[in-house]
Amino acid sequence: MSKIQRGVSLYSFQEEMFLGQMSVEDCVAYAASIGAKGIEILPEQNMPTFPDISDAEVERWKEMMERHGTHFTCYDMFLDTKLRKGELLSDEEQVASIERDLRLCHRFGIKNMRILIFVRPDILEKCVPLAEELDIHMGVEVHAPWHLEHAWILRTIDVADRLKTKHLGILPDMGIFMKHYPPAFRARFERQGARPEITQFIVDQHEQKIMCEYTIYEVAVKMGGNKAEIAMAETLRHAPYANPKRLKDYAPYFRHIQAKFYEMNEDCTDPSLAYEDVIPELVKCGWEGTLSSEYEGNRWIQDVMEVDSREQVRRQHVMFDRLIAKAEAELENA
Template sequence: MSHHQIKRGVSLYSYQEEYFLRTMSLEDCIREAAGIGAYGIETIGEQMMPGFPDLSEDFYKQWHEWMAQYGTTPTAHDLFLDTQLYPGRYLTESECLASIRRDIDHAAKLGATVIRVIVSTPPEILAASASYARDHDVKLLVEVHAPFHMDHPWIQRHLDQIRRVDSEYLGLMPDMGMYVQRIPRVMRDRAVRNGASEFFADWVCRQYEQRPGREALTLPTEVKYMGGGPADIAFASAAPHMVFTEPRRLLEVMDYCHHIQAKFYEMTTDDDGNDVEYSIPYADIVDVLIEGGYRGYLSSEYEGNRHIQDAFEVDSVDQVRRQHRMFTRLLGESA
């Protein structure tokens, strides 16, 4: 195994089901992540910090006590820029900048060094926030989230601005949803429970594997012409929102990548008894990250819950644990 400086972490978004049902508290989520050696903690203020963004100093004091108690490190805060916050108009540039600065202040108070900038954020607004980010020692990383990918014109616009500003405080946060080789099985099965036929569910999955990306845009029309019903068409319409691109493309932008959202939908077991992700080729991805000298966190982001919660009990804790068993193996760590 090659030497590397890749670290493991968890976006607490992964535990959203348990947090929503009140079977896990914010502290429980932190404790669970630390228990599996995933010491990097990524957070969403709106989701698990009641009162955000107006949090008390007592909250931040408690937060740092938890970090010390569990040996964890705040990694990233996930920013949302609601440009349509007010009915009938978009936020002005100054309002956008004020919103981002508010999130930078929050991240700095948490001790996080990274902010996930949602992909819809205008590149010019991100660039204009660089100096404030530098002053607070927080990196602003635009999330490259499917169906966007590294060669998408919108991401290229962001890269143009990042290169123009030439600041170490601007960069990219690749979301591993860019590398969905096959439609997640949990999504396919949910579509069938929603009324899609087995025939069309399997047909859409096969077509996606043969032509992911833009070529999948016609799948809904094709299913309609073939006689598919509303549930069949709905499933076909979901396919173009996923994408598979070549993981080695990361090598060309690795210098801009300082945090990774390790999205996954379903951990399963391969023929050798290893934990693997059903849809995303993590072995290939981790090899590329090691080759490229990536030094940040792999931050788990479990999104399978929404596809099974109608019929099965969600166990996000087990799913995240299994992903980290996979990471432990792929990174050459001792179990």
């Protein structure tokens, strides 16, 4: 039996929360109702008084988790490297900011902290002693256009290996497994004036995994692409397809996954991201952690229809259940 758990990042409900249609507790309650018991929080977005969080506020959150039968899975930190009219934070100030987040993460009893990808490995190295003391895993988000074997990511893994620490590693974002170009992206660009024959060319190029810069050049220079067409071609820079089979090699370095998605079909399949390839690999290697929904499709459809993040998240969890059960059965019968 797989030990993969299901959860939701509160970021998934950004549209409804921004419009005042859902409160934080509404989001937690909905996640619980579909069996997604793990809650990933973004304190800077979800807590108005951040970073000054009182003990009473911490207890209110913990009571809310208990009330809905949910639990915290991950704390998403942010690091503003520029303050005071563009002045850069010193290394010491960056370390202090991350250590502040580690301490707040610990107060909530959370064991995983998402680190933004641009945080330097040497900065994180200085934070490892406190992470070890508080027993918190710092996972650098592997976000497109980076990928599991990108040199920048390997630098963080090298630091973790050198320190022999289990408290520094990575945190994959499933956007790195874009097998097919998202239909929602294409439709939005066509509404903005991209011609169907050009958008089809871009989709075909992505399907063949042609280097994105070649496609951008073809569209912008050789095909005389308009603004929408060039913008669509440029999204290919953030549309990598990493090899799911390499997940087993990196599984020891991550405990949490941001299960990004842009749209779910009515039959609860993802038209773009390769979950049908990723989840079997996670099951086969015995990975233990949480698949945490991260819906980001709202921005691609909000110009033509009302966003329903709840239904999109629900469909993704139906898919998770189906794919995990199938992978378990195949492993058992192998």
